[in-house]
Amino acid sequence: MAGTDESIRALLAGNLKRARERHGLSLSELSRRSGIGKATLSQLESGSGNPTIETVFSLSRALDVPISALLDAPAPRPFTVVRAAEVEVLSGEGVDLRALRRITSGDTTVELYDQRVRARSRQKSLGHAGTEHTVVQDGVLLVTVDGHRTELGPGDYVGFDGSLPHSYEAAGEAVRSVLLLHYRTTAATEPVHDH
CATH class of the missing domain: 2.60.120.10 (Jelly Rolls)
Structure with a gap:
């Protein structure tokens, strides 16, 4: 998942926007489903927000996606070491x-x-x-x-x-x-x- 090249904020920003758009949801609708303010969601999608476990779990539940779908980087190589x-x-x-x-x-x-x-x-x-x-x-x-x-x-x-x-x-x-x-x-x- 998040490594030295991409921060949690950056990964969440791109993955959240793609997941929201794939589900055909507006920021307002995702806000309603997740209980997270529209301004906070906008900040998260721009990479300027400060995500917490609670926020990521709420988004996972609202979008019905695995947590890793919001935080995961591109596919790892066949041999993986995580420091x-x-x-x-x-x-x-x-x-x-x-x-x-x-x-x-x-x-x-x-x-x-x-x-x-x-x-x-x-x-x-x-x-x-x-x-x-x-x-x-x-x-x-x-x-x-x-x-x-x-x-x-x-x-x-x-x-x-x-x-x-x-x-x-x-x-x-x-x-x-x-x-x-x-x-x-x-x-x-x-x-x-x-x-």
Whole structure:
């Protein structure tokens, strides 16, 4: 995903405009669907906005596209090395995400993220496209999905429908985890039509 050549802002600017136009949406309509102000959307499309995790998730949900469709750079080479220092961090109210890789095979797209939940912080999501999978590497992660809460420790896994409201919380020290999102590619790339 975003590397040294293209910033998250630049990638989001081009990808957001293309996705919006592909769906035949005006800025006003996308604003209504996403709950993001029209002026903010205009700034994001021009590359001058400051995107957050919450913003990107809202746009993913409103456009019914994978998060990587908004943040991904052109297709990677066959041999890919991603250096931590070369990946921009996308921060939210409680989480820092580093997008490591997008893989498409057949009708499935998989996105791989390094996810860090800051100490005594919580990250909420109203939901987004895809299925979400998380494996805790270090720390204790509290995960709430559609009102159901569970505690995960190192090596533990949780998977759920990403469209459900959910949150990640580090009740104590920071939590390191691997986040994997997967989507059916056909559903993620087909235009949304109003009926």
